[in-house]
Amino acid sequence: MARAVSTRTKIGWTIAAWIVALLIFFPILYTIITSFKTEPEAISGFSLIPSGTLESYWEVQSRYNYFQPFMNSVIISVGSTVLALLVGIPAAWSMAFSPGRFTKDILMWMLSTKMMPAVAVLVPIYLLFRDWGLLDSRIGLTVMLMLINLPIVVWMLYTYFREIPGEILEAARMDGATLWGEIVYVLTPMAVPGIASTLLLNIILAWNESFWTIRLTTVNAAPLTAFITSFSSPQGLFWAKLSAASTLAIAPILIMGWFSQRQLVRGLTFGAVK
């Protein structure tokens, strides 16, 4: 039986939620505000009112063609996510509906690869990329990010698939569905919300990945992470320009996140509340 919640409690929780949300969002908001300041304004102390200048954006664009790293980010993040789903859906299906003796161990092993510090394999990966001619290539980076995010994709899909009653798939089989038909026409449509949130989360993870995207690229495949780091300065103040570059880099993913927040929240809380 649901507990009755008083209006006062509701208001209290709403205010608390807004405060927490604003606190979390504030650094991003302040970055956006700073991007509309001049450099002297940016360093002259805390202020939420910018002069509204666009000079930092002009400066950023004049030094670096934003479109190229933006397109690289789109290709790499979407490409790696699609590839990861192509591999992850059949893998998660088999683990969820035909678990073997070692399924749990395999799942744990896959997750454990995420616990290894990336820098530990930097040199071997760099050598492989060099020998295969993949340094500074979008294909190499797409495959790399697919492999990095694959454990999360498989785990998320496995969790969603486990929520789907196996009897429905059995019924499909009884009606003569092939394996392909079972996955494509029965399982996938039922798991669309789960697949959608996996897709969105992985695009965000791939978009924000900076360790490999900075280290395996130079000019041609450099995405927005490399674009941001090029505006960080050890000597001299470029806060407004750095903020403008950061705003340009996060804007697409922020907009995407805003429009898909329902799917994202659903995906992230799936199975948490029964």
Add this chain to the structure above:
Amino acid sequence: MKLRALILGVCSASAFAFAAHAEAITIATVNNGDMIRMQKLADDFTKKNPDIQLNWVTLEENVLRERVTTDIATKGGQYDIVTIGNYEVPIWAKQDWLLALDKLGPDYDVDDLLPAIRGGLTVDGKLYAAPFYGESAMIMYRTDLFEKAGLKMPEKPSWDFIGDAARKITDRAAGINGICLRGKAGWGENMALLTAMDNSFGGRWFDEKWQPQFDQPEWKKTMDFYVKLMKDAGPEGASSNGFNENLTLFQQGKCGMWIDATVAASFVSDPKNSKVADKVGYAIFPDENTDNHGNWLWSWNLAIPASSQKADAAEKFIAWATSKEYTELVASKQGWAAAPPGTRTSLYKNPEYLKAAPFAEPTLAAMTAADITKPSVKPVPYTGGQFVAIPEFQGLGTTVGQLFSAALAGQSSVDDALAAAQAASVREMTRAGYIK
């Protein structure tokens, strides 16, 4: 109409074919004002060398160091020119990671390079990198605050004078700190200042047998002086302040003195960004009756990694970017004050530069006083002024920097920090084989 389309098509096709034939070189650099200026003026080079196309990769300093090290060590060949400091040049040259620059051309005038800078980039008589800009360290101080306090900066100030003056100027109610010094942990951050400071106090990192010297009285004196001074006259949260943070404080008029890299002078005297641009005086790095002024010497240099396949084109570019003609190009486009400092003797003889840059003479004096072959008054087995030119210094310097930053923040005592620094250094130097 058809003819116009045809001409346009032919032009585009030729441009495309030409671009395809141009040799592209990739230049890895950092986001410093002088480097960005070079990038903007590079059209001059490509116009003179239409067969060479330039690709720029600008990275954060530490990321650049790591990327370039990985690429050179694995012979990845991703870069044709790298921007590196005078700390890396001798170490990398000895490991055969860099190509010697012996085709800079007859007009390059290599003898015009400042001897102190050139010496740091030369290994076995060969130049392995060309300096793009150089710096030492000096005192930048507020002339108005000195006048108000009845102080006069001596020609060669001692640390005692600096300490007294800083305490006298400090007016925390008015938001003025007597002195701003680096406190942020890092081999290139607080350890640059503290190593130079210890040199001027008569100390050293290692004795002739590579024994660390943090248990010696000079380091104790340096650290006691530094921590007490910063407590009495430094800004709040100084343990998080590096170059950029102190620059902001000084430009905002919140520091009476700032001892840091000479390149800062062009920022603090720039009226567009500095509120105190017309009230800044300069003086040589202090000493403590040692006549050793820290020996701080740094330069950003352009070098060719041994893995580059386009060394000739790369060397052509380096010759252009570090030439006297490039300095004149900068002056013609952006004024003499914007000329890259600290690399060429001729610049400091140029009356137009001396007139436009009030910090030129103190900068030259600081650079001339720096001798990285004899950083301490005591004998040492290493070279380097505000750093020790051994590969282990990056890691060890940062470890010690963290200990000293904690002492500044009050998380540990000076004695504990020095004891921990000594233990860490002995361990690392033994592991690396320096201590037998």
